[in-house]
Each structure stands twice: as C-alpha cells, then as structure tokens.
Amino acid sequence: MSDRVIGGYALRRVLGRGGMGEVHLAATPTGGLAAVKVIHPRLARDPAFRRRFEREVAAARRVARFCTAPVLDAGIDGDVAYLVTEYVKGPDLARAVRDQGPLSGGNLEALAVGIATALSAIHGAGVIHRDLKPSNVLLSPLGPRVIDFGIAQLVGSDTSQAILGTPAFMAPEQARGETVGPFTDVFAWGGVIAFAGTGRSPFGGGSPGEVLNRVVNERPRLDGLDDGVRGLVEQALAKDPRARPPVSRLLADLLGGPPTSPASATEAVERTWTTPLTRPPSPPHLPPAPPSSGSPASPQASPTSRGAVPYGDVSGAAGGSPALRGAPERTGAAAEGGDAVPYGGSAVSAQGAPASQGGGAVPYGGSVVSAQGGPDSQGAVGGARKKGRGGAQWRWWVGGLVAVVVGVAVAGGVLRGEAWPYESGFADGWEVGASEAGTAEKDGSGYVLAVEDGWRLWKSAPRREPGGGVVVSAKAELREGAGEYGVWCHGGSGGRYEFGVSGAGRVAIVKRRTGQEGVVLYGPEKAASEGTNRVVAECAGGDGEVTLRMWLNDRLVAEATDAEAPLGPGMAGVHAAPEAGKAVRVRFESFALRPARG
Missing domain, CATH: 2.60.120.560 (Exo-inulinase; domain 1)
Incomplete structure (x- = not known):
C-alpha cells in the first residue's frame, strides 16, 4: 500500500495504468474516496501540455454529473500533474463483457440511455470526449458512468497519436485527422453499444491500419445486436457525420417520448439498472473520516465496523x-x-x-x-x-x-x-x-x-x-x-x-x-x-x-x-x-x- 500524498490526497493502490500515467484509489482530506489520475512526469514537464491541462480541466469541471464521474480537483505540483474524479465502484464495460458476456434487453437499453445522457452533459459543457470506449464506461451500482472526457486532447491532436488509442471506436473523420465534434462521440456511442450487445467491435480486429480502413470504408457488423437498439446504432455509425442523430434524438428515441432532461434520464437508468455483472476487488480499508465535533469517537467502537x-x-x-x-x-x-x-x-x-x-x-x-x-x-x-x-x-x-x-x-x-x-x-x-x-x-x-x-x-x-x-x-x-x-x-x-x-x-x-x-x-x-x-x-x-x-x-x-x-x-x-x-x-x-x- 502506498503512503504517497499528492495535493492532499493519500494514494492507496493503483486502479489502472495507461499512456498518460496511473490512476490511484485515494483517501481525500476529509476521509472519503476519490480516483486520482497522476500524469506521467514527461508530459507534466511539457509547457504546452501544462497549458492544455489547465484549459481542458477547466472545461471538464463544467460537465454536469449526470451519468459521469465528475472532476473534483486538479493541480500541478512540480513535475506532477494530477486530476481527481469521483471514485466509481464497479468494473468497466470491457471487463464486464469479457467476464460475463454481452448485455441484452433492458440492461443494454439502460446502458445506451446512460451513455447518451453522459454525452449530453459532456457536450453541454462544450467538451468533446474524443476517446469513448468500453474501458471508459464504468458500471456502478447506480448505472453506467462515463470517465476521461476531454482527456485525449491533453496529449495533442495529431492523427498518429489518436490512432494509437482505440481505433475500433473512432469515427472516420477522426481517423482521417479531420475536424471532430459531438457527432464524433455519437459514432463512438454506436460502437460501444454494438460491443456491449454482441461482445465484439463492429469493425473487427487486427492491426490499427486494418481496423481503421474498415471504419472508413466498410459497413459495421451488427448481427446479433438486439432489435431494440440496432436501428439507432446503425444511424450512429453512419460514415457521414451529418447523417448521425444528435444525442438529444438518441435519448428521445430510446426513451420513447419527447426530449427529456439529463436528470430525468439519469433517474430512469438508476431505477432499473441491474449491473455491474462483475464484482470488483474490494478497496482497501481506509481510515475512518475524522469525527466531527458533534460526534466524538469512542474506544468502544466495533473494530469490525469500518469507522464505527x-x-x-x-x-x-x-x-x-x-x-x-x-x-x-x-x-x-x-x-x-x-x-x-x-x-x-x-x-x-x-x-x-x-x-x-x-x-x-x-x-x-x-x-x-x-x-x-x-x-x-x-x-x-x-x-x-x-x-x-x-x-x-x-x-x-x-x-x-x-x-x-x-x-x-x-x-x-x-x-x-x-x-x-x-x-x-x-x-x-x-x-x-x-x-x-x-x-x-x-x-x-x-x-x-x-x-x-x-x-x-x-x-x-x-x-x-x-x-x-x-x-x-x-x-x-x-x-x-x-x-x-x-x-x-x-x-x-x-x-x-x-x-x-x-x-x-x-x-x-x-x-x-x-x-x-x-x-x-x-x-x-x-x-x-x-x-x-x-x-x-x-x-x-x-x-x-x-x-x-x-x-x-x-x-x-x-x-x-x-x-x-x-x-x-x-x-x-x-x-x-x-x-x-x-x-x-x-x-x-x-x-x-x-x-x-x-
């Protein structure tokens, strides 16, 4: 267990690693839990990265929390840049599908609504996700939570770096290095829902070049996908961005009625959500939150009840x-x-x-x-x-x-x-x-x-x-x-x-x-x-x-x-x-x- 403290957050264990750095489970200064992304020092030392970091973090903090893991804090301390988000307890979508198989019926539809709701909140703050993929969708006890919105922009916008991400969920315009926008995330939404419902990428596997060639030139493979979402997924995966439905129409069609607010859509998902399918490892036992002046701790507290x-x-x-x-x-x-x-x-x-x-x-x-x-x-x-x-x-x-x-x-x-x-x-x-x-x-x-x-x-x-x-x-x-x-x-x-x-x-x-x-x-x-x-x-x-x-x-x-x-x-x-x-x-x-x- 680590005893490293960054920005007042005590790092407990590594939750994951990626090209930008490591994500840690951490104890907050008040004794709660948070996820702290520690950016790789080679990036944090780059002046251009620092400017992008401040800009993108400011935008990400404007994103409403509907079906997202909101950004709570961020900072740069010497060669260390860190981003703090709400800790979401649950497996990511990629792991859940790998371990338990594809989703179907109400679970798949609720997932589709939840991710579309998150995109609505993200786009409403003027942010483009740019890297929506199964591993960036966490399955909490209350429903899906989208993470890492806008983070891909931090490492720059050149095409080669984008392609080295996750080609299977990139839109054709993104693969060609063209302008991206909300319509790019809609394409990724279609790919993620297709993966969740079939257990495979709609454009298959292989080398990045092979996959991107199919993304740009071939129709997606959607056989086996539930009819309830297949039509919308087909529209979302249109090659022409202008032919893709906006997120507001995705939600209206999924919910079977007029456009609704992100808050109402979030509650609709939470009331019927029956995943995650895979129980994640339990977090380490953290020290209890400091007692307030109105409730002093007692030596008679139960040792087997955390913070009791x-x-x-x-x-x-x-x-x-x-x-x-x-x-x-x-x-x-x-x-x-x-x-x-x-x-x-x-x-x-x-x-x-x-x-x-x-x-x-x-x-x-x-x-x-x-x-x-x-x-x-x-x-x-x-x-x-x-x-x-x-x-x-x-x-x-x-x-x-x-x-x-x-x-x-x-x-x-x-x-x-x-x-x-x-x-x-x-x-x-x-x-x-x-x-x-x-x-x-x-x-x-x-x-x-x-x-x-x-x-x-x-x-x-x-x-x-x-x-x-x-x-x-x-x-x-x-x-x-x-x-x-x-x-x-x-x-x-x-x-x-x-x-x-x-x-x-x-x-x-x-x-x-x-x-x-x-x-x-x-x-x-x-x-x-x-x-x-x-x-x-x-x-x-x-x-x-x-x-x-x-x-x-x-x-x-x-x-x-x-x-x-x-x-x-x-x-x-x-x-x-x-x-x-x-x-x-x-x-x-x-x-x-x-x-x-x-």
Whole structure:
C-alpha cells in the first residue's frame, strides 16, 4: 500500500495504468474516496501540455454529473500533474463483457440511455470526449458512468497519436485527422453499444491500419445486436457525420417520448439498472473520516465496523442534537404479552417509556418511533400484506410512472411474484396519521414527516426488500425547521441501517439495534447538498458482512462495512429527526426499491 500524498490526497493502490500515467484509489482530506489520475512526469514537464491541462480541466469541471464521474480537483505540483474524479465502484464495460458476456434487453437499453445522457452533459459543457470506449464506461451500482472526457486532447491532436488509442471506436473523420465534434462521440456511442450487445467491435480486429480502413470504408457488423437498439446504432455509425442523430434524438428515441432532461434520464437508468455483472476487488480499508465535533469517537467502537463509533449524537450525524445524546431506548413490559398495534397504527416510545418487546410486533404498515435517539423495535415486519405496486418498463419512468398492480401471495412473510423496481407514489399503503412524535401525511404525490422536538420518526414502505442486496432511493426536501432525513434498509425486529443527510449537508450511516445505542459506521461528514436532495443507499453482501454505500445527488459520499452481527434483508423506508429544541418537516417526493446486483 502506498503512503504517497499528492495535493492532499493519500494514494492507496493503483486502479489502472495507461499512456498518460496511473490512476490511484485515494483517501481525500476529509476521509472519503476519490480516483486520482497522476500524469506521467514527461508530459507534466511539457509547457504546452501544462497549458492544455489547465484549459481542458477547466472545461471538464463544467460537465454536469449526470451519468459521469465528475472532476473534483486538479493541480500541478512540480513535475506532477494530477486530476481527481469521483471514485466509481464497479468494473468497466470491457471487463464486464469479457467476464460475463454481452448485455441484452433492458440492461443494454439502460446502458445506451446512460451513455447518451453522459454525452449530453459532456457536450453541454462544450467538451468533446474524443476517446469513448468500453474501458471508459464504468458500471456502478447506480448505472453506467462515463470517465476521461476531454482527456485525449491533453496529449495533442495529431492523427498518429489518436490512432494509437482505440481505433475500433473512432469515427472516420477522426481517423482521417479531420475536424471532430459531438457527432464524433455519437459514432463512438454506436460502437460501444454494438460491443456491449454482441461482445465484439463492429469493425473487427487486427492491426490499427486494418481496423481503421474498415471504419472508413466498410459497413459495421451488427448481427446479433438486439432489435431494440440496432436501428439507432446503425444511424450512429453512419460514415457521414451529418447523417448521425444528435444525442438529444438518441435519448428521445430510446426513451420513447419527447426530449427529456439529463436528470430525468439519469433517474430512469438508476431505477432499473441491474449491473455491474462483475464484482470488483474490494478497496482497501481506509481510515475512518475524522469525527466531527458533534460526534466524538469512542474506544468502544466495533473494530469490525469500518469507522464505527457509538452513536452519541443522533442528529449530530447530520448536524448535532445534544437533546438526543446517547440514550438507548428502554425496553419495558407494556408489550411483553404480545400486544400488537392495529394495522395502520403507530407505536411510540419516549425515553424511559415502555416499548415493544419480544412478541410485541407491529403489523405491516405500522411504525415504531423512539425519542432520545434510541434504536427500537422495527414496525415493518409481520402482519397482513396488501397488494404491492409493481415495476414498469424502464423507458416509462421519464414520461410518467406506469403502475402495474400485482397480486402477491404471502407464505411465512415472504412475498412471491413481485415485480421490480418498486416505485412509490405514497398511495399504496404508506401509513398516515398523528402521534405524540409527529405526523405522517400525504401531500399530493409526496409524503410528509413532521417530527416534534426530541423524537425520531421513520416509516416503512409497503414492500419487503428483495432477497440479497437492495438499493433504496428517495428524493426529499427539508421544508421547515432543522434536522436530518433520509432512507433506511435491512429493517426488522433487530434494527436497521440509516442513511441520513442534514440541512447543513452532513451525511452519516448509522446502525441501530433494538435496546442499544446507535453505532455510526460513517461520518458525520460534510457533503455537497442541495435544496432538494436525492439520497440513494445500497445494502449488499453476505458471508457475515454487509457493505453499505450512500450517494447524495448521484455522488458517492459514504461507504462502510459492517461485519459484527450484520443485519439481513427485511424492510426499508424513510426517516426524519429534528435538532435539539426544534421540530422538523420533511417532504419526500419519491421513493424506490430495487434489487442490487454485482
């Protein structure tokens, strides 16, 4: 393991090597993860390269993050030039196809949408990728992410250097040394999708000269490519740049409707993405993020939970709340005899008040909340089931949700025959009502949690998690007050994993167990937040270990591993909690569940 530090980034291990230098997994100054491309010294010493580097990096930083790995930082220190991008956990497309074979059906179509969305963001910033190829498409748990946009320009624009790149995915005008533009990337898009769907380059193999000759003069070989994308790929691979569709038309045709925004297209992909197909090697265990002043580390932290500290400040994981400090819920005798809260009700427990214990299960659709930050019995297991809301084809998400109501059979609490993804309009069994802790209510197509001072409130989705791993997502806005909110997963009578963000933009992953203090597995750490935030969480793993990841507005902001009595699949939902002395009101615009793959 390297201990080299560049620009404040501690390099941990090499992720890959290329003609321009090496890419390293690195720890950021705040304890997060990033990918750092260290440029070869022979290039970094060249004054012309330095000028191009500054120009191209400035342009790349303008690229929106939709289906891309955004550029976070860059600099030149002596003979070392470096470029920092978001770390994307997942294999590249070339490796996935090599290891598992071609993509087809919904996965291939989602890949096509994702890469086209990335090109839309790249071109919107005035940047041309110039080197789109399978190894520059990473398959993250949320969908494809395009990397290295504009980087090819850094090594110059002479034809020989371009040809020495990846001839199989270069457009005819690029091979001839002519002017390139967005249409050049559209040609590469066609080649990449053809490769993904067939497992081979549309212009075959051989020497660079042989391949480029076929690129310029011969028709692409597309036999075996799915009919759903073949027509668009043929158009994208037209020899004449003027005959190729612009990226906006690619997206409109793929999504089956009028032109849509990159944000909507990105969400459409993320809700239905079921790759990566190949699990990459686990990154090294990095030191935990430095604890904030609101959540000091403790020597009692679990050594097998990365960055784990006892949860001494509930809202401190997202902003600080002394009133909720360090008081686990007492379990009492009120429910010892098996008292159950009726369907649609809520069980609440204040600090020191009796709480549900043992057979005191809350029927499906109910909710248990506890004050003073204590973990508690999960109101998301057992009880009667209602019909779930099924998943729609991925291309329908942008034009509006097409709900498919599916019948479900229950056997031992396991749902059978449910369609994925599950996307909620909050009208299909989400609990509404008021209690001492606060209220849960419908608000148009949204769902509002209003929580009183000193309480923590969470609600279960009316759909059990799929077997294996799960990806949970919600879009929410803090409307009034101050506090934290987010999603949770792997909930049951034993506890849950919470993923929270505060109004101040601090993120944390917390494990809560019945009758115990919460344990912070990550954070609290500052992250780039917005007025309305999209929180995405992944809970996956097996063999005695659960991997937890959190994205905020499509950026990976937190990662942790729990190997000490990890929680298993159960229920998922949303949560909110105020800061001390305040109340909080959070509106959730959307909620989705889907299986995690990889």
